[in-house]
Amino acid sequence: MGDKPRKLQADVAVVGSGPGGATVARELARQGKKVAILERGKNPRWTGNLLSTFFIMDKRSLLFPRGSVRVGRALTTGGSSAIYCGPAVPPPEWIKAKYQIDLGEFVEEARREIGIKPLPERLIGPAAQRIMAAARDLGFNWNPMDKFIDPEKCELKCPHCMLGCSKGAIWNARKSIEEAVGLGATLVNQALVQEVLRENGRATGVSALTPHGPLRVEARVTVLAAGGMATPLLLRRAGLTEAGQGLFVDPLIITYGNCKGLCSGRDIPMTAGTVEFAPEGIIMTDLAYPWAFYLLNAYWKGWRYVPKVLGYNSTIGIMTKVRDALGGRVNPDGTVSKTITDEDRQKLEKGAAMAEKILKRAGADPRSIYTSPVGAAHPGGTVRIGQGVDSDLQTPIQNLYVCDTSIIPEPLGLPPVWTLIAFGKRLARKLASAV
Ligand SMILES: Cc1cc2nc3c(=O)[nH]c(=O)nc-3n(C[C@H](O)[C@H](O)[C@H](O)COP(=O)(O)OP(=O)(O)OC[C@H]3O[C@@H](n4cnc5c(N)ncnc54)[C@H](O)[C@@H]3O)c2cc1C
The missing domain is CATH 3.30.410 (Cholesterol Oxidase; domain 2)
Known part of the structure; x- marks a missing residue:
C-alpha cells in the first residue's frame, strides 16, 4: 500500500513558479487569497556558478535532443527566468488586434513595478x-x-546574469514568489504534479509526488503554469488530447x-x-x-x-x-x-x-x-488561446486555467517574459473576484 497523501487546501493551486505562475500567485496573494504553489524543482541559492546552473537545467531536451532542435529550460523556483539575461520586450500588437486581448494596462503596471528600462x-x-x-x-x-535590471545594483x-545574479539586480520570477510567500502563500518545492483532480467535470485541485510522499492539494481554482513543455502533458492526462501538438x-x-x-x-x-x-x-x-x-x-x-x-x-x-x-x-x-x-x-x-x-x-x-x-x-504555443484555452485562459474543464508560454496563440519570435507577466496580472484580476 502507498503512503496516505498529505493534504493542503487553498483558494488557488498554481502549478509551476515561472513568470506566468509566479505573477498569478503574487497578485492573488496581494488580494488576500490562499495560494498554494507547487514547483517540481528545488530552490537552491546559486550565484555566478556554472556547475550549479547546469544542475537546475533540464538535461533531456538539451543534451539528448532526439533529432530535434535543442531546447533549454530550468526546473527551479522562478522557472527559466532564473537563468535568463533579462532583456524585456513588450507583447506584440497582434495580441490586441487579432485576439481582442488588451494587455496595455498590465504591461505598463509591470514596467512601473519592476522598473523596466x-x-x-x-x-x-x-x-x-x-x-x-x-x-x-x-x-x-x-x-x-x-531590461529587467536595476541599474543601481x-x-x-x-x-553572470545567466548564472544567477549575486547582486540582486535582475528581476526574475523568484522575486514574485518570495513576495507571494511573504504574503502567506505556500510554496512546495520538489512537488512534481501528476494529475489534475476532477469532480463532476470541474477541476478541484492537483495531486503531486514529493520526497515526503504523495501530496493532494484541494483548490477552488487550479492554474497550470508548468511551462510550454510540461503543461500540455498534464492536460493530456486530463483528457485534452490535442494539447502539445504544434509548438514554437x-x-x-x-x-x-x-x-x-x-x-x-x-x-x-x-x-x-x-x-x-x-x-x-x-x-x-x-x-x-x-x-x-x-x-x-x-x-x-x-x-x-x-x-x-x-x-x-x-x-x-x-x-x-x-x-x-x-x-x-x-x-x-x-x-x-x-x-x-x-x-x-x-x-x-x-x-x-x-x-x-x-x-x-x-x-x-x-x-x-x-x-x-x-x-x-522559448518553448510555447502548445495550448493556444482559441484552441486549448479561451481568451480568459480557461480550459474546457471548468475552474482549470493555464498561464504560461503554452497559451501564446501564435509564434512569438520575442522574449516572452513581459507578455507572461501581463497575462498573469490579467488572469489574477479575473480570478480574484471568482474565488
Ligand atoms: C537560458 C534562457 C534564457 C532566456 N532569456 C530570456 C530573456 O532574456 N527574456 C525573456 O523574456 N525570456 C527569456 N527566456 C525565456 C523565459 O525564461 C521563458 O519563456 C519563461 O520563463 C517561461 O515562463 P513560464 O511561466 O511559461 O514557465 P517556466 O519558466 O518554464 O516555469 C515553469 C515551472 O514549472 C515547473 N514545472 C514543470 N512541470 C511541473 C510539474 N509537473 N509540477 C510542478 N512544477 C512543474 C518547472 O520546474 C518550472 O519552474 C530564456 C530562457 C532560457 C532557458
Whole structure:
C-alpha cells in the first residue's frame, strides 16, 4: 500500500513558479487569497556558478535532443527566468488586434513595478559598445534594449546574469514568489504534479509526488503554469488530447568572431540590439554564452570548433533569434520533437549574414567568424488561446486555467517574459473576484 497523501487546501493551486505562475500567485496573494504553489524543482541559492546552473537545467531536451532542435529550460523556483539575461520586450500588437486581448494596462503596471528600462551607457560593456557602433555605421537601428535590471545594483564587470545574479539586480520570477510567500502563500518545492483532480467535470485541485510522499492539494481554482513543455502533458492526462501538438521555440544562433581586446562574455549580456526586423521575424543582440556553455556549443558544432574556446577571452558575439513556424510536438516524456523548416533556416541565415557584416565592421578577424548550432529557449504555443484555452485562459474543464508560454496563440519570435507577466496580472484580476 502507498503512503496516505498529505493534504493542503487553498483558494488557488498554481502549478509551476515561472513568470506566468509566479505573477498569478503574487497578485492573488496581494488580494488576500490562499495560494498554494507547487514547483517540481528545488530552490537552491546559486550565484555566478556554472556547475550549479547546469544542475537546475533540464538535461533531456538539451543534451539528448532526439533529432530535434535543442531546447533549454530550468526546473527551479522562478522557472527559466532564473537563468535568463533579462532583456524585456513588450507583447506584440497582434495580441490586441487579432485576439481582442488588451494587455496595455498590465504591461505598463509591470514596467512601473519592476522598473523596466534600458541600462545606462556606463553599464553597456566595451564589446557591446563596439558592436553597437559598428551596426550603426552600417545603418542598422541598433539601440540599448529595455531590461529587467536595476541599474543601481548592477555592475559593469559582472556578466553572470545567466548564472544567477549575486547582486540582486535582475528581476526574475523568484522575486514574485518570495513576495507571494511573504504574503502567506505556500510554496512546495520538489512537488512534481501528476494529475489534475476532477469532480463532476470541474477541476478541484492537483495531486503531486514529493520526497515526503504523495501530496493532494484541494483548490477552488487550479492554474497550470508548468511551462510550454510540461503543461500540455498534464492536460493530456486530463483528457485534452490535442494539447502539445504544434509548438514554437524561437530558434537562435550566435555568430562569433575574434576581436583583440574585447570579450562579449565579460560584458553584461544582451544590453543592445535591434528589433527593426521583428516584423519579418528576426531580432538581434550582443551575446556570448558563458565559457562552459560556449564550449558545449562548440562541441555540438563539431570537434574542430572545440579549440575555439582557447580564444574565448577575445571573442565577441551577436545573437539572431527568429520567429519559427508552429510544428512538432511535446512527447509523452516531456521532451520535444521540433525541426527547423526551410523558412526558419532562411531567417537564421539572413541574421547570420547581417551579424557577420557587423562583426567585421567591429574589427573581428574575418577568418575567425563562425555561427553556433541552432538552439532554443522559448518553448510555447502548445495550448493556444482559441484552441486549448479561451481568451480568459480557461480550459474546457471548468475552474482549470493555464498561464504560461503554452497559451501564446501564435509564434512569438520575442522574449516572452513581459507578455507572461501581463497575462498573469490579467488572469489574477479575473480570478480574484471568482474565488
Ligand atoms: C537560458 C534562457 C534564457 C532566456 N532569456 C530570456 C530573456 O532574456 N527574456 C525573456 O523574456 N525570456 C527569456 N527566456 C525565456 C523565459 O525564461 C521563458 O519563456 C519563461 O520563463 C517561461 O515562463 P513560464 O511561466 O511559461 O514557465 P517556466 O519558466 O518554464 O516555469 C515553469 C515551472 O514549472 C515547473 N514545472 C514543470 N512541470 C511541473 C510539474 N509537473 N509540477 C510542478 N512544477 C512543474 C518547472 O520546474 C518550472 O519552474 C530564456 C530562457 C532560457 C532557458
